[in-house]
Amino acid sequence: MKYWQAVFLLVLSLGLLSCTANVALVKNETGKPYSVKGKTYVPLKKVAAGHVQKGVASWYGPGFHGKKTSSGEKYDMYNMTAAHNVLPMNTLIKVTNLANNKAVVVRINDRGPFIDDRIIDLSYGAAKELGMLGPGTVPVRLAVLDSRDATKPARYIAETPKPKFIRTPNPFYAQASTGLLALSRN
Amino acid sequence: MNIAVIGGGLAGCEAAWQLASRGIEVRLVEMKPMKYSPAHVSANLGELVCSNSLRSHSLQAAPGILKEEMRLLNSLIIEAALATRVPAGTALAVDRSKFSSFITEKIKTHPLVTVERREVHSLPPEREGPVIVATGPLTSETLASAIADRLGGGGLAFYDAIAPIIYAESLDRRKLFRASRYDSQEGDYLNAPMDEATYRSLVAEILNAEKVSLHAFEDYSYFEGCLPIEELARRGPDTLAYGPMKPVGLIDPSTGTTPFAVVQLRMENKEETLYNMVGFQTKMSYSEQERVFRMIPGLEKAEFARLGSIHRNTYLDAPRYLDDFCRSTAQPHILFAGQITGVEGYIESTASGLAVALMAGLLCRGQVPPLPPTTTAVGGLLRHTRTIPRRRYEPMNVNFGLMDAPPKHVPKREKRTFLATRALTDIQSWKDAIESLYESVDPRCY
Numbered sequence: 241m242k243y244w245q246a247v248f249l250l251v252l253s254l255g256l257l258s259c260t261a262n263v264a265l266v267k268n269e270t271g272k273p274y275s276v277k278g279k280t281y282v283p284l285k286k287v288a289a290g291h292v293q294k295g296v297a298s299w300y301g302p303g304f305h306g307k308k309t310s311s312g313e314k315y316d317m318y319n320m321t322a323a324h325n326v327l328p329m330n331t332l333i334k335v336t337n338l339a340n341n342k343a344v345v346v347r348i349n350d351r352g353p354f355i356d357d358r359i360i361d362l363s364y365g366a367a368k369e370l371g372m373l374g375p376g377t378v379p380v381r382l383a384v385l386d387s388r389d390a391t392k393p394a395r396y397i398a399e400t401p402k403p404k405f406i407r408t409p410n411p412f413y414a415q416a417s418t419g420l421l422a423l424s425r426n
Numbered sequence: 427m428n429i430a431v432i433g434g435g436l437a438g439c440e441a442a443w444q445l446a447s448r449g450i451e452v453r454l455v456e457m458k459p460m461k462y463s464p465a466h467v468s469a470n471l472g473e474l475v476c477s478n479s480l481r482s483h484s485l486q487a488a489p490g491i492l493k494e495e496m497r498l499l500n501s502l503i504i505e506a507a508l509a510t511r512v513p514a515g516t517a518l519a520v521d522r523s524k525f526s527s528f529i530t531e532k533i534k535t536h537p538l539v540t541v542e543r544r545e546v547h548s549l550p551p552e553r554e555g556p557v558i559v560a561t562g563p564l565t566s567e568t569l570a571s572a573i574a575d576r577l578g579g580g581g582l583a584f585y586d587a588i589a590p591i592i593y594a595e596s597l598d599r600r601k602l603f604r605a606s607r608y609d610s611q612e613g614d615y616l617n618a619p620m621d622e623a624t625y626r627s628l629v630a631e632i633l634n635a636e637k638v639s640l641h642a643f644e645d646y647s648y649f650e651g652c653l654p655i656e657e658l659a660r661r662g663p664d665t666l667a668y669g670p671m672k673p674v675g676l677i678d679p680s681t682g683t684t685p686f687a688v689v690q691l692r693m694e695n696k697e698e699t700l701y702n703m704v705g706f707q708t709k710m711s712y713s714e715q716e717r718v719f720r721m722i723p724g725l726e727k728a729e730f731a732r733l734g735s736i737h738r739n740t741y742l743d744a745p746r747y748l749d750d751f752c753r754s755t756a757q758p759h760i761l762f763a764g765q766i767t768g769v770e771g772y773i774e775s776t777a778s779g780l781a782v783a784l785m786a787g788l789l790c791r792g793q794v795p796p797l798p799p800t801t802t803a804v805g806g807l808l809r810h811t812r813t814i815p816r817r818r819y820e821p822m823n824v825n826f827g828l829m830d831a832p833p834k835h836v837p838k839r840e841k842r843t844f845l846a847t848r849a850l851t852d853i854q855s856w857k858d859a860i861e862s863l864y865e866s867v868d869p870r871c872y
Contacts, residue, residue: 302485302850303843364850373498374854 271328271390276354281325285391291384295359297335298377299367300352309350320369320401323350323361324382328390332401335360337370338379344369345385345401365403428453429786430557432546432569434471436503436772437764437779438560439529443502444783446538448864450790454533457545463564465641471541472503472529479519480507480773485846492773492803492824493518494846495853496780499804502532503776548572552759556790560764560779563739570740576757581747586739586770586821587652587707590715591732592691592725593827594699595838601724602691607675615692616701618724619678619685620671628721629666632659635714641738654708654736670705689722700731700827708734731825732770741768743819744811750797751789752782752811761786767811770821777804777824778811784860791867796859799852801830801845 273282301317309315311329327333327348336343346366353361360382362370372378431442434456442454459469466473481489497504510524533539547568550557561569574582597616606613620628632655658665667673671687678685694700708715712733720726742748744767747755752767754760763782764775781804788795798805806828822828829845836844 300847302491302846303840305485368498368854373851374856374858376851 274351279354281351283326283390284328286389287328287331287384287387289384289387293359293382294338295380295382296357296377297337297360297362297367297370297372297380298353298355298358299362299364299373301364301367310352311349313349315350315363317364318403319363320344320346320366320403321349321363322346322366323352324348324359325351325354327384328388331388332385334383334385335362335366335370336381336383337372338381339375340371342370347400349400369403428555429790430455430550430555431560431783432557433560433562433565433764434458434533434541435560435562435764436472436776437562438558439472439533439779440501440503440776441558441560441763441779441783441786442533442539443536444500444780445787446536447500448784448787450538450787452539453542454539455542455544455546457566458543460543461545461566463566465564468523468526470523470526470530471533472506472526474520474522474525474772477519478512478522478525479514479517481518481771482516483518484516486842487516488803488824488826488829489771489773491846491849492777492807494850495802495804496773496777498850498854499780499784499857501776501780502529503773506532545569549576549757549760552757556759556761556786558761558763558779558782558786559766560762560775561740562765562775563737563741565740565766573742576760577742577747577754581743583739583741583743585652585737586741587654587736588732588734588770588820589703589706589708590719590730590734591694591825591827592701592703593729593731594701596727596729597691597701598724598726603679605676609675615690615704616724617676617678618689618691618722619673619676619681620687620689620723622686624721624723625667625671625687626663628718629659629663631718631721632656632666632710635710635718637709637714638711638735640709652707652736654710654734655706656708656710689725695827697827697831699831700825703734706734707736709736710734731827732823739765739821741766741821744768745814745819748811750812751785751795752778752808753789765821768819768821769807769811770823774807774822774824777807780804781808788860788863788867793863793867795863796856798856802849802853802856803829804853805829805856 271283271285273280304315305317307315329348331348332345333348334343334345344366346362360380367373428451429445430453431438432455434454438454442452445452456471458466465475480493483493484490485494493504506525506528507518507520510520510528512519512521534541545566549572570582602616602618604613604616606615635656637656655666655670658669667687671689673685673688676684676688690704691701692704694702710718715733716730720728742762748762748767749755752762761782763779767778769775769778781798785795798808800806800809803824807824810822810828826845829849832841832844
């Protein structure tokens with residue numbers, strides 16, 4: 241009896257631990273320099289609120305949903321997140337689509353994009369709200385909202401802003417590799 | 427003036443919803459509860475009569491991409507499905523009674539939709555305005571014969587007997603040879619040669635396999651001349667070897683002789699990404715088809731774009747009788763949407779209703795809408811309904827082979843991600859284009 245109680249408690253606490261890890265703390269701040277396609281990127285140690293950058297944004301999602309981002313968390317393409325080359329993980333930034341002046345707030349949780357002049361890769365959810373799913377790429381302005389120091393343990397992790405239009409329609413699924421008719425007939 | 431939609435199934439409800447959302451008045455005409463088809467039992471709109479699954483929800487699968495596209499297009503049916511879903515792994519399955527109640531409530535309470543409960547016996551004349559016919563596979567007999575008359579006959583089929591379709595890249599070409607019967611030239615078919623032992627064990631498995639039983643309203647008299655392989659196998663151990671699997675006129679170059687039996691694969695599209703299993707229409711269950719057909723040499727790792735089936739159906743020879751916008755070429759005020767246009771499946775039919783309605787709303791205002799891009803699942807399905815096939819026109823499920831192939835430089839393992847991302851980008855562009863057209867025109871329909 242006691243044995244089973246212990247196992248139960250252990251399982252329970254493991255479950256709690258893994259939940260916490262998922263929601264809040266990102267151990268790997270990916271602060272080390274790294275190279276992609278022959279180009280070296282040096283992640284910023286500190287960034288101050290008000291830091292501004294202009295350039296081209298793209299979006300990503302299908303094929304990555306449910307997989308791990310550079311920060312180690314599970315990627316949810318319907319959430320308001322983005323990949324940036326050098327901004328510290330968990331930085332909150334305001335992204336303005338310069339083609340239509342729509343703006344959203346996203347949290348950095350991944351590294352990228354590594355193509356041409358692009359400066360940010362937005363999640364599907366963020367791209368939808370910015371009205372840039374259709375064009376695919378648009379000129380944007382990024383403004384950092386909160387100062388962040390990647391050299392110190394994060395005091396808090398900014399909550400991911402909530403999308404307005406798209407709510408996650410499906411909990412994470414195991415990436416089905418085949419996509420066949422096997423599941424049903426209708 | 428308003429638009430009439432005939433049929434309150436998935437395609438009809440979606441069409442009505444899309445039009446009403448664009449400010450167009452809709453009359454949705456449904457024959458239930460005055461008259462029921464042999465398969466329907468509930469008075470609600472949007473009744474599911476077969477499975478309660480709307481198939482895979484993964485963006486690595488074609489049905490998942492189609493549903494996400496439809497969600498971007500504000501599909502009522504997808505909204506209903508997400509609101510009434512039940513756990514089903516990677517599939518989107520629904521509580522069918524809540525699902526149809528949800529749809530019924532939304533349609534009934536929309537101020538621009540009037541639901542008329544009566545049977546339509548004939549196609550209305552042009553002066554009564556545009557009509558979208560979305561009466562599905564069990565279109566009432568009177569209306570079906572009216573449609574056949576109006577189109578000039580011969581354009582309507584009453585059952586489908588479809589053979590499985592395989593993705594070309596999943597075939598093991600080393601075990602197949604290319605040849606046409608009695609033709610020394612390089613032929614058009616891929617042939618899977620079999621020795622007697624392989625043939626016998628395949629036939630045994632076909633006989634053992636679990637079958638889907640016929641509905642009460644289906645009977646084999648519909649299917650004369652197009653018998654399922656298991657029925658042929660049942661008639662005798664060699665029947666298949668003298669039927670669809672006959673080897674005559676084919677010489678296997680690896681042995682220099684005629685094999686005991688062959689399975690022939692015919693190119694399904696010009697791009698050669700899909701191959702059809704010739705003569706392999708079947709009522710075996712989907713999972714059994716995958717298991718049994720993978721016993722065929724060269725098909726061990728086959729991935730199926732469509733599995734075989736035999737259904738009571740009612741569908742038009744759409745490529746020959748409809749224009750690009752699914753309007754009857756003879757009577758352009760009559761449009762068709764849903765399964766009657768030769769798309770197969772719940773979400774495919776809904777997608778057809780959605781796209782046809784969006785275009786119809788612009789057409790009736792004198793605008794020429796852009797077609798959904800063929801890089802999208804919606805666009806790929808619509809292209810199927812306007813492409814004249816080399817052989818008989820057959821209903822089709824959504825699959826990757828319907829969408830434009832990715833450029834050569836995309837690595838194989840990234841293909842599906844590429845196709846999904848491109849599809850969602852392009853469907854949103856199409857929606858933006860359609861929306862700006864709606865905004866630019868006089869809201870009245872004429």
